[in-house]
Amino acid sequence: MTKTLAIFGFGPGLGMGTARRFGKEGFRVAVIGRDPDKARRHTDQLVAEGIDAAAFPADVTDEAQVRDAVDRITGAFGPIDVAVHGAAGEMADRVPSTLAVDVASLATPLALKLHSPILMTRALAPAMIERGDGALLFTSGNSERHPLPYLSNFGVALAAQRGYLRQLEVELRGTGVYVGLLNIGVLIGDSRAERIVDEHPELVPPGVEIPRMTNAELGDIYWRLYSERDRVELDVGFAD
Template sequence: MSKTIAIFGFGPGLGMGVARRFGREGFRVAVIGRKPGKAEQHVVDLKAEGIEAAAFPADVTDAEQLTDAVATIRKTFGDIDVALHGAAGEMTDRIPSTLALDIPDLRVPMALKLHSPVLMTRALAPAMIERGEGALLYSSGSSAHTVQPYLANIGVALAAQRGYLLQLAEELRDTGVYVGLLNIGALIGDSRAEQIIDEHPEVVPAGVSIPRMTNNELGDRYWDMYTQRDRTEVEVGFTD
């Protein structure tokens, strides 16, 4: 029987790369995105590559919408075997100074990178624990590990997410449920961030060089994490 991967915050970069990789392995793909039209287009693109997929539009920062999407996915595909939280903010959401950072500036990044992962975990972990198997995968950036004040509010949110996920991984260690966090220190091919930086290179401070990786390469990294399950955290793009 085919397994199902649900990708929360699906986009043309990371989401599509992961969907392709897992789809090639026979997984059905649940596309969860805020904009119905874009979610449906991603499904069309995946089906054109021979991958079974369906769209479940939802704002992944909204508890009710996320819970409803999970229920609909289960009715459509059955159990969710793997979940990826890939939602991320726009470069335009950044606050480029730690001294300028104020509480309201944390609202969007915290909703996307801490509150939403908590919502996804709460919606999916109990059933996985009961079955004794499953995988919860999450995405992060480089600013939780390397000092980058031009991403001040994003870095704070990613650091909070990292603390939560390390605790979660320890708690689920012997349950059969794998928790994996991919720290991405690269610009993802075909992503919205890549488009913004290519169109507006001034958003990156002078002297800062960001390596690039294709979304398919990142799909391979997540597949390796899922199959090997030997590390909670994996870093890509920082030095390679």
């Protein structure tokens, strides 16, 4: 039976690389993004490459839209077997230093990296538990594990996300539902972030070197995380 992958917060970097890798394994792909036109363009690209895909536009930080997207996907494809949460912020959402962090500057990072993963989990976990099978995969960054003051507001949100997911993994042990977290410390090929940094290198503080990885390489890593299921977290691009 064909399985379904749903990517919440689909983008041209990690989303496309992951979709192609799972599509190569015969998965259907549900493309979930806030911008309907972008979601459809990404879907058209996957379909042109021979992958069974469809767009389900939704704001992944809105509970009603997340649940509606899940209903539409299951109506079109059947149960969601694997969900990837890949929503990320914009460079403009960051603050310049830890001392500049205030409550307002945490709103977007928390919405994207804590609240939205919770919404996805609550929409999908009960059915996965009932079936005794499923995978919930999440994307994080390196500003929580390797403090970067110019990304400090996201570091706070990522720390909260990690705490939630570690607890979730413990609670779901023995249910057949796998929880995995991919901590990414690289610029992803073809991503919006890579393009912005290339166009505006001044956005990266002097002395900070950010390694790069293609979206295909990250797709392979996500596939390994899903298929091997031998760890909760996997780091890529982190300094020793």
